[in-house]
Amino acid sequence: MKKIISICLLAGMCLGLLAGCGSKGNDSDSGSGEGNKKMVYIAQDMNDPFASWLANSVKAVGGENGYDVSIMDGQADGAKLVEMLENAKNTSPDIIVMQPNPDAQVLRTIQDIQKNEIPVIVVNLPLPEDPEAVPTVICDDYTLGYSIAQEAAENLKENANVVILNGIPGMSVTSERRRGFQEGLLDAREDVTLLDELDANFNKDEAMDAMDDWLQKFDQIDGVICASDGMALGAIESYKSNNKDFSGVQFYGIDGLAEGCLSIQAGEEKATVLQDAMTMAEETIKMADGIMDGSITDCPTVTIDAKVINEDNIEEMIEFHKKNGLIE
Amino acid sequence: MNKEKGRQDFAALFNKWGIYIILLLMMVLSAIASPNFLTVSNILSVLRQSTPTILLAFGAMFLMISGNMDLSVGAGLAFSGIAALEVYTKSGNLMLGVAFGIFCGIVIGVVNGVITAYLGVPSFIVTLAMDMIIRGLIMIYTNGQAITRTDNFAEIGQGYVGPIPIPIIIVAVTAVVAWFILRNTTMGRKFYAIGGNAEAAKAACINVKRVIVQSYIVSGVLTAMAGIILISRLNSGAPNAGDGYALDAIASTVIGGSSLAGGVGTATGTLVGAVIMGLISNILNLVGVQSYVQKVVKGLIILAAVILDVQSKKKKS
Numbered sequence: 001m002k003k004i005i006s007i008c009l010l011a012g013m014c015l016g017l018l019a020g021c022g023s024k025g026n027d028s029d030s031g032s033g034e035g036n037k038k039m040v041y042i043a044q045d046m047n048d049p050f051a052s053w054l055a056n057s058v059k060a061v062g063g064e065n066g067y068d069v070s071i072m073d074g075q076a077d078g079a080k081l082v083e084m085l086e087n088a089k090n091t092s093p094d095i096i097v098m099q100p101n102p103d104a105q106v107l108r109t110i111q112d113i114q115k116n117e118i119p120v121i122v123v124n125l126p127l128p129e130d131p132e133a134v135p136t137v138i139c140d141d142y143t144l145g146y147s148i149a150q151e152a153a154e155n156l157k158e159n160a161n162v163v164i165l166n167g168i169p170g171m172s173v174t175s176e177r178r179r180g181f182q183e184g185l186l187d188a189r190e191d192v193t194l195l196d197e198l199d200a201n202f203n204k205d206e207a208m209d210a211m212d213d214w215l216q217k218f219d220q221i222d223g224v225i226c227a228s229d230g231m232a233l234g235a236i237e238s239y240k241s242n243n244k245d246f247s248g249v250q251f252y253g254i255d256g257l258a259e260g261c262l263s264i265q266a267g268e269e270k271a272t273v274l275q276d277a278m279t280m281a282e283e284t285i286k287m288a289d290g291i292m293d294g295s296i297t298d299c300p301t302v303t304i305d306a307k308v309i310n311e312d313n314i315e316e317m318i319e320f321h322k323k324n325g326l327i328e
Numbered sequence: 329m330n331k332e333k334g335r336q337d338f339a340a341l342f343n344k345w346g347i348y349i350i351l352l353l354m355m356v357l358s359a360i361a362s363p364n365f366l367t368v369s370n371i372l373s374v375l376r377q378s379t380p381t382i383l384l385a386f387g388a389m390f391l392m393i394s395g396n397m398d399l400s401v402g403a404g405l406a407f408s409g410i411a412a413l414e415v416y417t418k419s420g421n422l423m424l425g426v427a428f429g430i431f432c433g434i435v436i437g438v439v440n441g442v443i444t445a446y447l448g449v450p451s452f453i454v455t456l457a458m459d460m461i462i463r464g465l466i467m468i469y470t471n472g473q474a475i476t477r478t479d480n481f482a483e484i485g486q487g488y489v490g491p492i493p494i495p496i497i498i499v500a501v502t503a504v505v506a507w508f509i510l511r512n513t514t515m516g517r518k519f520y521a522i523g524g525n526a527e528a529a530k531a532a533c534i535n536v537k538r539v540i541v542q543s544y545i546v547s548g549v550l551t552a553m554a555g556i557i558l559i560s561r562l563n564s565g566a567p568n569a570g571d572g573y574a575l576d577a578i579a580s581t582v583i584g585g586s587s588l589a590g591g592v593g594t595a596t597g598t599l600v601g602a603v604i605m606g607l608i609s610n611i612l613n614l615v616g617v618q619s620y621v622q623k624v625v626k627g628l629i630i631l632a633a634v635i636l637d638v639q640s641k642k643k644k645s
Contacts, residue, residue, distance in 0.1 A: 047463075047568045052472025169620060199619035204474075204562050205569060209377045213613035216370040217362070230474070230566070237563050241486035241493070242373065259476050259564060326473060 037095065037292060039067045040088040044099040044124075045076035048202070049230070050255050050275060051099060053326070054124060057281035058097060065285050078104025089113045095288050097121045102128050102172035110134060119291045123284050124275070128172070132299055135291065137283045139275045139304040141173045144254050145180020145227070147306045148273045152223055152252050153185045155270065156192060160222035163214055164197035165207050165235065167227040174199075177227045177254060185225065195221065200231050207234030208241075215242050221249055229253035229260030229272050236268050256309050256317065258326040264314045271310040274317070278324055280304050346636060347585055347600050354607055362614040370610070372493060376561075378606030379495035380405065380570070383554035384577035385584065385602040386506045386595065387547035392581055393510070394543040395523040395590030396451040398440060401551045401577060403462035405570035408432045409555030410466060410475060413565045417477050425481070430552040436462065437548020441541035459574070466567045475565030485561030495557045502550070507595035509546075519543055524591030579630055580605045605630075 039062055043055040055071050062069040072088060074081040081104045088096050089112075096113060100106065100122055107129040110120050122136045156162070164181060167174035186194060195218050200207040207226065214221065215238065226232040232253030239246035246268075253260050256274025263269035283302045290296035309317050321327040359366040384401050391398055398404075412429025416422055440458055444451045487494045510516040518539045521529040526536050558569055584601025586593030608629055612622045 046467060046472050047571075049473050049567075052467075056471065166619075196616055197619075198613065203568070203571070204564070204566055205558065208562065209609065210613060212373045212377055213610055216364045216367065216373060217614050217616075233564065234562065237482075237486070237561065240482070240563075241376070241561060242369070243488075257473075259474050262476055328477065 036066050036068045037288075038091075038093040039069045039288065040072060040091060040093045040096045041069050042072045042074055042081065042084045042088060042096065042098045044074050044081070044101050046071070046073040047076070049257055049259075050277065051124075053257070054099065054277040054280060057277045057324070058123070058284055061278070061281040061285045062288075065289070067285070067288070074099070074101055076101065078106075082106055082109050085109045085113065089116060089118060093118060094292065095119050095121065097123055097284055097288065099124045100127055105129055107133055119288075121284060121287055121291070123280060125173070126301075132301070135287055135296065135299050136301045137280055137287060137304065138301060139280060139306060141176035142180045143306045144273050144275060145177035146184040147180070147308050148252050148254055148271065149181045149184025149186075149225065150188070151271045151273070151308050151310065152225055152250065153189045153192075155250060156185075156189070156223050159191045159193070160189075161193050161195050161218065161220050162223035162225055163195050163211075163218075163221055165200045165210060165224065165226040165231040166197060167199070167202045167231075169199045174227060181225055192223075200226075200234070202228045202230060204230045204234035204237070207231035208238045211235040211238035212242065215239070215244060223250045223252065226251070226253045229255045229257045229263075229269070232269050232272070233259060233263055236263065256307070258321040261309060261314060261317045261321055262327065264309060264311065265318055267311075271308060274307040274309055276304055276307060278320075347583065347597055347604075350636065351600050351604055351607075354604060354611070358607065358611040358614075361611060364614050365611060368491075370614075372491075372496065374606050374610045375496045375499070375603070376493045377610070378602055379499050379561075380554040380558045380573065381576050381580055381605060382499050382599060382602040383502060383550045383557070384573055385580035385598050386502060387550035387554075388574075388577040388581040389506070389584070389586050389593045389595070389598040390509075390519060390543045390546045390550075391451070392578075392586045392588065393523045393591065393593040394519040394540060395526065396444060396540060396543060397578065397588075398455045398544070398547055398551075399452065399574045400436065400440065400455040400458035400462060401547070401554075402570035402573040403459045403466065404433060404436045404548065404551040405555035405558060405573060406466055406567065407436065407462045407555070408552035409557075409559030409569060410470065410565040410567070412552075412556045413475060413478060413481050413559050416481055417479050420479075422480075422483075426484075426556055429556045430549055433548040433550075433552025433555070434545055435548070436551070437544040437546070438541060440548075441544030444544070445537035445540035470565065470567040472567060474567065478560075478563050478565070481560050482563040483560070485557050485559075486563070495561070498553065498557065502553070503595055503599050506598075510593075510595055515539075515542060520591055522590075576605060577602075582634055583630060 041055055041058050043051045046052050059069040072084040074084055078101050081101045113120055120134050122134050126136055126138055127134055166178055198210045200210050224235045232251045236251055250270040252270055253272040256272050260269055260272040364370055408429040411432045412425040415428040416425025440455055443449055443454045484494055489497055518534050521534055522536050522539050530536055559565055580602035581598050583604055584597035608626050
């Protein structure tokens with residue numbers, strides 16, 4: 001029996017490896033081929049919908065522009081990110097693109113890679129130790145938080161009661177977006193009352209549980225400000241599952257993901273703010289081209305504007321997501 | 329003499345009813361701390377929130393009683409739930425979707441059980457590896473993005489029968505079935521036997537390996553049910569759903585009186601343990617305790633409940 005099971009497992013492993021090789025073959029169909037430049041992209045965490053969208057966008061845009069892009073996953077772990085950078089260096093790529101983990105200090109590892117004449121680009125967030133040490137394409141979290149808070153400040157009624165759902169405590173993405181909420185809404189509109197705030201760790205289910213409890217506690221909530229679209233959608237589902245009318249409640253999120261845009265189109269989420277992964281990917285590839293052909297020799301920073309999405313421009317965004325294959 | 333007898337009576341009382349006394353104490357304290365706590369809607373809300381954890385805790389209980397554990401339930405939950413959602417949206421048949429989700433749970437249970445029982449690999453390692461494999465498969469399938477087309481799948485997790493949310497009814501029926509299996513069936517007694525002393529069970533002609541696989545299948549079915557309810561409640565196929573749920577389920581089961589060493593555990597204790605876990609978050613939110621402080625308080629309460637339980641059992645023995 002043991003032998004049969006072991007053989008089955010080994011056969012499964014072999015099939016898995018073959019499948020893996022097969023999928024690599026498919027990658028080369030998407031625009032890569034012999035003579036292409038080799039790029040390694042290290043994502044902060046492929047479990048995160050935005051990080052995954054950004055990684056896939058870089059792969060797609062890179063493929064169209066003559067790069068073989070292989071993706072590595074930093075698994076939201078600073079130590080893993082260092083490990084991935086070292087692994088990436090060992091594959092001798094032409095260029096490495098990295099989405100940093102704000103909790104990891106990787107400048108020394110990057111400098112070590114640069115000594116091997118492999119250029120490194122940082123995308124999405126600035127490098128925590130020294131934002132000007134490497135070429136960077138960013139859309140910063142403070143701006144995202146501030147933009148959506150400003151939108152809420154314009155729309156919320158006088159003397160509105162709001163609650164805030166934050167991301168993972170201790171991460172700069174959380175603290176920076178929260179700083180944006182403070183300055184864009186709470187400091188700008190003194191009549192607005194913050195009833196409570198909780199960390200829902202960017203998770204829809206945790207946001208739903210927090211909202212369930214708030215619905216028991218507070219009689220009047222006018223606005224729910226969330227550090228991600230997933231949490232805003234969790235808050236909406238909480239109203240639905242409690243059979244509560246939420247027509248007078250405004251839900252605000254961040255990221256501009258397909259799921260959030262569909263909710264705005266359905267008239268549920270009020271607004272979100274887009275970190276445009278596709279534009280970020282295009283700028284990254286442009287920067288990679290510049291570094292490779294020698295036209296970029298210093299460490300420039302390209303900042304992508306945060307784009308507020310609301311009922312006025314939602315159809316345009318739905319089309320945008322359809323074009324990128326994120327909405328059927 | 330009288331004092332000693334009084335102490336023994338208290339120890340006996342606490343040993344039998346300790347977890348229920350803790351639940352009662354928590355409810356009284358919560359009612360004092362927040363006027364919103366002891367309302368029908370809040371109690372229903374806590375129970376509905378706790379549904380996935382309760383179902384996973386029942387699965388963990390069956391495994392723990394038979395001397396095993398499963399760290400892949402979080403990923404198994406997401407996999408089964410997403411599979412059910414996809415089959416439902418593609419076929420339009422809700423029952424077919426639910427059946428396929430449960431089938432996925434059974435397959436995962438069989439694979440975990442067979443490798444653990446027949447290849448002798450510790451369940452901790454098998455299920456840890458399985459967690460990675462399943463989570464990876466989910467990411468490959470969803471490309472890391474939530475599945476947004478759900479049609480009426482939310483009806484299971486968000487619907488009501490009269491005033492009672494459907495997930496609570498599912499949990500109530502499951503609790504009765506779990507209680508019945510452990511108390512009145514040969515399979516239940518075999519779980520206790522192999523977890524208490526596998527060698528003695530073997531000597532009593534119990535096919536230990538087969539019973540281990542059976543315990544994983546039961547856990548797989550419960551995991552799939554939890555997944556279907558959670559994905560339906562979230563109203564989207566979130567690929568990271570269930571992340572971290574395995575440890576909550578194990579903690580609930582231990583609070584409920586199951587022994588990590590195997591052979592001990594009850595369905596009512598597990599139910600109460602999981603409800604206590606849900607209550608902790610609820611009351612801390614209602615009284616407005618800051619998130620950072622909540623983590624400390626939650627850890628301390630879990631620790632205190634388990635220490636009290638262990639001490640009362642020591643006194644008894």
